[in-house]
Amino acid sequence: MTASRPLPALRVHAFAISLDGYGAGPNQDRDNPLGVGGLALHEWVFPTHSFRQLHGDEGGERGVDDDFAARGFAGIGAWIMGRNMFGPVRGPWPDTGWKGWWGDNPPYHTPVFVLTHHPRASVVMEGGTTFHFVTDGIRAALDRAREAAAGQDVRLGGGVATIRQYLAAGLVDEMHLAISPILLGAGEHLLVGLGAAAAAFHCTEHVSTARATHVVLTRHARDGRSPDTETPRWAK
Numbered sequence: 155m156t157a158s159r160p161l162p163a164l165r166v167h168a169f170a171i172s173l174d175g176y177g178a179g180p181n182q183d184r185d186n187p188l189g190v191g192g193l194a195l196h197e198w199v200f201p202t203h204s205f206r207q208l209h210g211d212e213g214g215e216r217g218v219d220d221d222f223a224a225r226g227f228a229g230i231g232a233w234i235m236g237r238n239m240f241g242p243v244r245g246p247w248p249d250t251g252w253k254g255w256w257g258d259n260p261p262y263h264t265p266v267f268v269l270t271h272h273p274r275a276s277v278v279m280e281g282g283t284t285f286h287f288v289t290d291g292i293r294a295a296l297d298r299a300r301e302a303a304a305g306q307d308v309r310l311g312g313g314v315a316t317i318r319q320y321l322a323a324g325l326v327d328e329m330h331l332a333i334s335p336i337l338l339g340a341g342e343h344l345l346v347g348l349g350a351a352a353a354a355f356h357c358t359e360h361v362s363t364a365r366a367t368h369v370v371l372t373r374h375a376r377d378g379r380s381p382d383t384e385t386p387r388w389a390k
Contacts, residue, residue: 162300163307163327164234166317167226169344170195170332170366176341177314184242187255189341195334198365199223208261218363222330231303233266234295236316240268240285247274254285265302267295269316292319314342321351327373329355332366 171177172195179189188195199205203214204223214220241252254260259280267286274287288295299308310320320326331344345352359370 162231162303162305164296164310164320164325165226165230165307166310166326166329166331168199168223168330168332169312169317170198170334171344172334172336172338172341174337174339175343175345176338177312177317177344179338179341182238182242187242189338191336191338192341194336195332195338198332198334198363210259218361218368219365222332222368225330226309229307230264230309231306232264232299233262233309233311234292234299234316234320235266235268235311236313237268237270239312239316240270246272250274250277253277253279259283265299267299267302269295292316292323292325296320296325314344317344318348321345321348324351324354329371331369331371333369334366 169177176192177195179186179192182189182192186192198219201215202220202223203216204220204227206212206214208227240254243252254277260266260283263282265284265286267288269292270287270289272287273289276287277285279285286298288298296308310317310326317326317329354373355371356374357369358372359368361368
Protein backbone atom coordinates (compact mmCIF):
# COMPACT_ATOMS: atom_id res chain seq x y z
CA MET A 155 0.00 0.00 0.00
CA THR A 156 1.36 3.41 -0.95
CA ALA A 157 1.55 5.87 1.94
CA SER A 158 -0.60 8.95 1.47
CA ARG A 159 1.24 12.22 1.01
CA PRO A 160 0.92 14.72 3.88
CA LEU A 161 -1.34 17.64 3.26
CA PRO A 162 0.34 20.96 2.47
CA ALA A 163 0.85 22.84 5.74
CA LEU A 164 -1.02 25.96 6.76
CA ARG A 165 1.61 28.45 7.94
CA VAL A 166 1.44 31.89 9.57
CA HIS A 167 4.50 34.06 8.95
CA ALA A 168 5.71 37.47 10.04
CA PHE A 169 2.58 38.16 12.06
CA ALA A 170 3.44 41.03 14.38
CA ILE A 171 1.97 41.41 17.83
CA SER A 172 2.62 43.86 20.67
CA LEU A 173 4.12 43.00 24.04
CA ASP A 174 0.58 42.86 25.41
CA GLY A 175 -0.54 40.47 22.68
CA TYR A 176 -2.46 42.68 20.25
CA GLY A 177 -2.17 42.05 16.51
CA ALA A 178 -4.00 45.26 15.58
CA GLY A 179 -4.80 48.50 17.33
CA PRO A 180 -8.28 49.90 18.04
CA ASN A 181 -10.52 51.81 15.63
CA GLN A 182 -9.50 50.23 12.33
CA ASP A 183 -10.64 52.17 9.28
CA ARG A 184 -9.38 53.21 5.86
CA ASP A 185 -7.00 55.75 7.38
CA ASN A 186 -5.81 53.28 10.03
CA PRO A 187 -6.08 49.82 8.44
CA LEU A 188 -4.09 48.28 11.30
CA GLY A 189 -5.88 50.32 13.95
CA VAL A 190 -4.54 53.29 15.85
CA GLY A 191 -0.88 52.58 16.61
CA GLY A 192 -0.95 49.28 14.74
CA LEU A 193 1.50 50.31 12.03
CA ALA A 194 4.27 50.41 14.63
CA LEU A 195 3.94 46.64 15.03
CA HIS A 196 5.60 46.20 11.65
CA GLU A 197 8.57 48.54 12.03
CA TRP A 198 10.83 45.48 12.18
CA VAL A 199 10.06 44.42 8.60
CA PHE A 200 9.95 47.72 6.71
CA PRO A 201 13.75 48.19 6.44
CA THR A 202 14.45 44.59 5.35
CA HIS A 203 15.72 43.67 1.94
CA SER A 204 12.87 41.18 1.46
CA PHE A 205 10.17 43.76 2.19
CA ARG A 206 11.72 46.38 -0.05
CA GLN A 207 12.22 43.90 -2.87
CA LEU A 208 8.57 42.79 -2.69
CA HIS A 209 7.49 46.39 -3.12
CA GLY A 210 9.81 47.15 -6.03
CA ASP A 211 12.46 49.01 -4.05
CA GLU A 212 16.20 48.44 -3.98
CA GLY A 213 18.52 47.89 -1.04
CA GLY A 214 17.35 47.06 2.43
CA GLU A 215 18.89 45.47 5.48
CA ARG A 216 20.04 41.87 5.66
CA GLY A 217 20.28 39.81 8.83
CA VAL A 218 17.91 38.03 11.18
CA ASP A 219 14.83 40.20 10.57
CA ASP A 220 15.28 39.81 6.82
CA ASP A 221 15.76 36.05 7.15
CA PHE A 222 12.44 35.73 8.95
CA ALA A 223 10.69 37.94 6.40
CA ALA A 224 12.04 35.81 3.53
CA ARG A 225 10.94 32.53 5.10
CA GLY A 226 7.32 33.50 4.67
CA PHE A 227 7.57 33.19 0.90
CA ALA A 228 9.59 29.95 0.72
CA GLY A 229 7.51 27.02 -0.49
CA ILE A 230 4.21 28.94 -0.52
CA GLY A 231 1.78 28.15 -3.32
CA ALA A 232 -1.34 30.01 -2.15
CA TRP A 233 -2.56 32.47 0.48
CA ILE A 234 -5.67 32.86 2.62
CA MET A 235 -6.69 36.18 4.13
CA GLY A 236 -9.70 37.76 5.78
CA ARG A 237 -11.77 40.41 4.10
CA ASN A 238 -10.55 43.04 6.55
CA MET A 239 -6.99 42.43 5.34
CA PHE A 240 -8.12 42.76 1.73
CA GLY A 241 -9.69 46.15 2.29
CA PRO A 242 -11.93 48.49 4.30
CA VAL A 243 -15.17 47.86 2.35
CA ARG A 244 -17.87 46.26 4.51
CA GLY A 245 -21.16 44.57 3.66
CA PRO A 246 -22.17 43.73 0.08
CA TRP A 247 -19.60 44.82 -2.50
CA PRO A 248 -20.89 48.16 -3.87
CA ASP A 249 -18.79 47.80 -7.05
CA THR A 250 -15.61 46.17 -8.32
CA GLY A 251 -13.43 49.23 -7.82
CA TRP A 252 -11.59 48.07 -4.70
CA LYS A 253 -8.84 45.57 -5.58
CA GLY A 254 -6.78 45.61 -2.40
CA TRP A 255 -4.23 47.90 -0.77
CA TRP A 256 -1.32 46.88 -2.97
CA GLY A 257 -1.80 48.41 -6.42
CA ASP A 258 -1.85 46.55 -9.73
CA ASN A 259 0.93 44.10 -8.80
CA PRO A 260 0.33 42.78 -5.24
CA PRO A 261 3.23 41.08 -3.45
CA TYR A 262 1.60 37.62 -3.30
CA HIS A 263 2.21 36.24 -6.82
CA THR A 264 -0.02 33.23 -6.10
CA PRO A 265 -3.77 32.58 -5.83
CA VAL A 266 -5.19 34.36 -2.76
CA PHE A 267 -8.44 33.21 -1.16
CA VAL A 268 -10.32 35.98 0.64
CA LEU A 269 -12.89 35.05 3.29
CA THR A 270 -16.13 36.98 2.93
CA HIS A 271 -19.89 36.65 3.41
CA HIS A 272 -20.63 38.40 0.13
CA PRO A 273 -19.98 36.85 -3.31
CA ARG A 274 -17.71 38.55 -5.79
CA ALA A 275 -16.07 37.47 -9.03
CA SER A 276 -12.36 36.65 -8.92
CA VAL A 277 -9.97 39.52 -9.59
CA VAL A 278 -6.91 38.85 -11.74
CA MET A 279 -3.96 41.11 -10.98
CA GLU A 280 -0.48 41.52 -12.42
CA GLY A 281 2.39 39.28 -11.34
CA GLY A 282 0.42 36.07 -10.87
CA THR A 283 -1.90 37.18 -8.06
CA THR A 284 -5.58 36.31 -8.41
CA PHE A 285 -8.00 37.13 -5.59
CA HIS A 286 -10.76 34.54 -5.14
CA PHE A 287 -13.64 35.31 -2.76
CA VAL A 288 -14.83 32.42 -0.61
CA THR A 289 -18.26 32.55 1.04
CA ASP A 290 -18.56 29.03 2.44
CA GLY A 291 -16.16 29.16 5.36
CA ILE A 292 -12.61 28.64 6.50
CA ARG A 293 -12.38 24.94 5.66
CA ALA A 294 -13.62 25.48 2.13
CA ALA A 295 -11.04 28.25 1.67
CA LEU A 296 -8.29 25.94 2.95
CA ASP A 297 -9.37 23.11 0.65
CA ARG A 298 -9.33 25.43 -2.35
CA ALA A 299 -6.01 26.97 -1.35
CA ARG A 300 -4.37 23.56 -0.92
CA GLU A 301 -5.58 22.49 -4.33
CA ALA A 302 -4.31 25.71 -5.91
CA ALA A 303 -0.96 25.42 -4.09
CA ALA A 304 -0.14 22.28 -6.11
CA GLY A 305 1.84 20.56 -3.38
CA GLN A 306 3.33 23.65 -1.78
CA ASP A 307 2.22 25.08 1.56
CA VAL A 308 -0.50 27.67 2.18
CA ARG A 309 0.24 30.91 4.00
CA LEU A 310 -2.42 32.32 6.28
CA GLY A 311 -2.47 36.11 6.37
CA GLY A 312 -4.44 38.34 8.73
CA GLY A 313 -6.26 39.73 10.24
CA VAL A 314 -6.39 38.66 13.83
CA ALA A 315 -9.94 37.30 13.61
CA THR A 316 -9.04 35.13 10.63
CA ILE A 317 -6.02 33.58 12.33
CA ARG A 318 -8.02 32.99 15.51
CA GLN A 319 -10.68 31.10 13.54
CA TYR A 320 -8.10 28.76 12.04
CA LEU A 321 -6.33 28.31 15.38
CA ALA A 322 -9.61 27.49 17.14
CA ALA A 323 -10.36 24.89 14.45
CA GLY A 324 -6.95 23.26 14.91
CA LEU A 325 -5.91 23.90 11.31
CA VAL A 326 -2.69 25.91 11.72
CA ASP A 327 0.53 23.87 11.51
CA GLU A 328 3.18 26.53 12.16
CA MET A 329 3.16 30.14 13.29
CA HIS A 330 5.91 32.76 13.25
CA LEU A 331 5.14 35.70 15.53
CA ALA A 332 7.24 38.86 15.55
CA ILE A 333 6.78 40.42 18.97
CA SER A 334 7.37 44.15 18.67
CA PRO A 335 8.61 46.09 21.73
CA ILE A 336 5.52 48.29 22.03
CA LEU A 337 2.32 48.29 24.08
CA LEU A 338 -1.03 48.99 22.41
CA GLY A 339 -3.34 48.59 25.41
CA ALA A 340 -6.35 47.81 23.24
CA GLY A 341 -7.32 46.39 19.87
CA GLU A 342 -7.54 42.79 18.65
CA HIS A 343 -5.79 40.23 20.86
CA LEU A 344 -4.37 37.21 19.07
CA LEU A 345 -4.34 34.40 21.64
CA VAL A 346 -6.54 35.35 24.59
CA GLY A 347 -9.31 32.83 25.28
CA LEU A 348 -8.07 30.17 22.86
CA GLY A 349 -7.19 27.74 25.65
CA ALA A 350 -6.32 24.27 24.34
CA ALA A 351 -6.05 25.55 20.77
CA ALA A 352 -3.06 27.68 21.77
CA ALA A 353 -1.62 24.96 24.01
CA ALA A 354 -1.40 22.67 20.97
CA PHE A 355 1.82 24.45 19.97
CA HIS A 356 5.36 24.37 21.29
CA CYS A 357 8.16 26.84 20.68
CA THR A 358 10.71 25.52 18.19
CA GLU A 359 12.71 28.72 17.72
CA HIS A 360 13.11 32.14 19.28
CA VAL A 361 15.61 34.89 18.62
CA SER A 362 15.66 38.61 19.41
CA THR A 363 16.87 41.56 17.37
CA ALA A 364 16.83 45.27 18.06
CA ARG A 365 13.35 45.54 16.51
CA ALA A 366 11.52 42.33 17.41
CA THR A 367 11.57 38.98 19.18
CA HIS A 368 10.88 36.25 16.65
CA VAL A 369 9.07 33.16 17.94
CA VAL A 370 8.25 30.09 15.85
CA LEU A 371 5.46 27.92 17.23
CA THR A 372 4.90 24.46 15.77
CA ARG A 373 1.89 22.25 16.34
CA HIS A 374 2.65 19.20 18.45
CA ALA A 375 3.15 16.22 16.17
CA ARG A 376 0.08 14.06 15.73
CA ASP A 377 2.14 10.89 15.17
CA GLY A 378 3.93 10.80 18.49
CA ARG A 379 7.29 12.15 17.30
CA SER A 380 9.40 14.09 19.77
CA PRO A 381 9.35 17.85 19.15
CA ASP A 382 13.16 17.69 18.92
CA THR A 383 12.93 15.67 15.71
CA GLU A 384 10.56 17.99 13.92
CA THR A 385 11.79 20.17 11.07
CA PRO A 386 10.09 23.54 10.44
CA ARG A 387 7.89 23.38 7.37
CA TRP A 388 9.66 26.30 5.68
CA ALA A 389 12.95 24.39 5.84
CA LYS A 390 11.73 21.20 4.18
